[in-house]
Amino acid sequence: MREDIHSTGIPVLCASCEARHKGVCGALGPEDLVALAKVSYKHKARSGSELVGDAEEVESYSNILSGVVKLSKTLSDGRQQIVGLQFAPDFLGRPFKVESEINAEAATDVSLCSFPKAALERIMNQSQGLEHRLLQQTLKELDEAREWMVTLGRKTAAEKVASFLLLIARNIDPAVGPDKAAIQFELPLTRTDIADFLGLTIETVSRQLTKLRTDGIITIEHNRLVTVENMDRLVARSGA
Amino acid sequence: MREDIHSTGIPVLCASCEARHKGVCGALGPEDLVALAKVSYKHKARSGSELVGDAEEVESYSNILSGVVKLSKTLSDGRQQIVGLQFAPDFLGRPFKVESEINAEAATDVSLCSFPKAALERIMNQSQGLEHRLLQQTLKELDEAREWMVTLGRKTAAEKVASFLLLIARNIDPAVGPDKAAIQFELPLTRTDIADFLGLTIETVSRQLTKLRTDGIITIEHNRLVTVENMDRLVARSGA
DNA sequence: CGATAGTTTGACACAGCTCAATAGGCGTGG
DNA sequence: CCACGCCTATTGAGCTGTGTCAAACTATCG
Numbered sequence: 115m116r117e118d119i120h121s122t123g124i125p126v127l128c129a130s131c132e133a134r135h136k137g138v139c140g141a142l143g144p145e146d147l148v149a150l151a152k153v154s155y156k157h158k159a160r161s162g163s164e165l166v167g168d169a170e171e172v173e174s175y176s177n178i179l180s181g182v183v184k185l186s187k188t189l190s191d192g193r194q195q196i197v198g199l200q201f202a203p204d205f206l207g208r209p210f211k212v213e214s215e216i217n218a219e220a221a222t223d224v225s226l227c228s229f230p231k232a233a234l235e236r237i238m239n240q241s242q243g244l245e246h247r248l249l250q251q252t253l254k255e256l257d258e259a260r261e262w263m264v265t266l267g268r269k270t271a272a273e274k275v276a277s278f279l280l281l282i283a284r285n286i287d288p289a290v291g292p293d294k295a296a297i298q299f300e301l302p303l304t305r306t307d308i309a310d311f312l313g314l315t316i317e318t319v320s321r322q323l324t325k326l327r328t329d330g331i332i333t334i335e336h337n338r339l340v341t342v343e344n345m346d347r348l349v350a351r352s353g354a
Numbered sequence: 355m356r357e358d359i360h361s362t363g364i365p366v367l368c369a370s371c372e373a374r375h376k377g378v379c380g381a382l383g384p385e386d387l388v389a390l391a392k393v394s395y396k397h398k399a400r401s402g403s404e405l406v407g408d409a410e411e412v413e414s415y416s417n418i419l420s421g422v423v424k425l426s427k428t429l430s431d432g433r434q435q436i437v438g439l440q441f442a443p444d445f446l447g448r449p450f451k452v453e454s455e456i457n458a459e460a461a462t463d464v465s466l467c468s469f470p471k472a473a474l475e476r477i478m479n480q481s482q483g484l485e486h487r488l489l490q491q492t493l494k495e496l497d498e499a500r501e502w503m504v505t506l507g508r509k510t511a512a513e514k515v516a517s518f519l520l521l522i523a524r525n526i527d528p529a530v531g532p533d534k535a536a537i538q539f540e541l542p543l544t545r546t547d548i549a550d551f552l553g554l555t556i557e558t559v560s561r562q563l564t565k566l567r568t569d570g571i572i573t574i575e576h577n578r579l580v581t582v583e584n585m586d587r588l589v590a591r592s593g594a
Numbered sequence: 595c596g597a598t599a600g601t602t603t604g605a606c607a608c609a610g611c612t613c614a615a616t617a618g619g620c621g622t623g624g
Numbered sequence: 625c626c627a628c629g630c631c632t633a634t635t636g637a638g639c640t641g642t643g644t645c646a647a648a649c650t651a652t653c654g
Binding site: 185187189190191193194195197198208209210211215216242245246248249250252253255256257259260261262263264266267268269310312313353354 | 425427429430431433434435437438448449450451455456482485486488489490492493495496497499500501502503504506507508509550552553593594
């Protein structure tokens, strides 16, 4: 399956892959794509499984094909902070470091396309496009991290929860605008995860969600399925 | 002065420049260095002056030669968060974006070596080394941002202030260890800036500094000159 | 020496945390 | 099919760390 090359030169493995367009693989020419596809493999990980352990040697990189991955850091006494969420078709991995000080865990069931660290680094040396793409993704992550620092440092609990819902909503549908109809999505995180992402306790998260519910801004079914009834008012509460 | 080339091929402008070794210029060969030096100029900015305005078109990049630059973001109602500090010989600027959503301001008096955006981007297309160096710097900033997210989201006020002092101390002397003698440094930020960096109020920052003082862990002279008397205890209070 | 800006200190309020009890969803097994 | 246990989320009551507001202090500089 993996060596079977399509007439256009696109490996079968990659034919319908989102990462080939919007992900890092978009930077690769046909030969590089073939070379990388030869050593790549798609696989799935269940929600909760650890993808990259803290202080663990990183041997491979991945593209996220579906699902959500949470990146977190933990203090010695157990306090935890989620420092980033990654969605398809993001690249997962920290180039040029032997050890990651970050824990990557599947927040939902995820499917990945993984390849050895060395393979990617070899291609990176050959073709400048890949490094450029990685720089772009890293800059995007840096922008997001800094944006979130404002949320962590300066927003109230109510604003934090609204900001989180907006972040998810915009990832489901990037074109989300105030004039659109009610939009609906499944929360990719548990209350505990949301709390760890927002620097709050689960009780505070729960209370703020309840407040948004009783104020008619959102509805929640089965604890996870959120419908935003009024995007304007949600944005207004996000402190933006 | 700027076109006068030294026999080794190193422009005079760059001869004693720290950025040529540890900064992005270290990635440049002699020709590129000459080309960039031709359009570069060193200049100084007073503490408090704005280097890159929020939502302002960015026309040039810089290397920081001395001093400290603070990167901040502001909410519409004026709440502010410092999302990063940059020290010599860091690169200052956000590649590939027409607009920066970040405000860069001189926290202390700074000296810079600036060059047009286009010049750097031209060189980047030619030599891969530069883009590699920029990726490295961006990854470092991302690591720092995520580390700080833990501080913002999960640490107490006391731990935040201790973490801040450690951050500065380690930037003054990267080899700072517990066994070293008392180390001393000038705080590059006002209490207001420290508060905006830590997501606290100035009063809380002040009270925590007082506590560290009365507990004999630090001494402060002239509001800015800090001596860490006991590095161990400072580290212990940082929550690491 | 007065003016100004930055910092510290105090008294009090409140947002968010802690601890505890309750409720809901879901799978297992009788 | 119900009973039970488990896990997650919600709700409540009270506490506390940090914010707010106000006043006093200090350094710097004309």
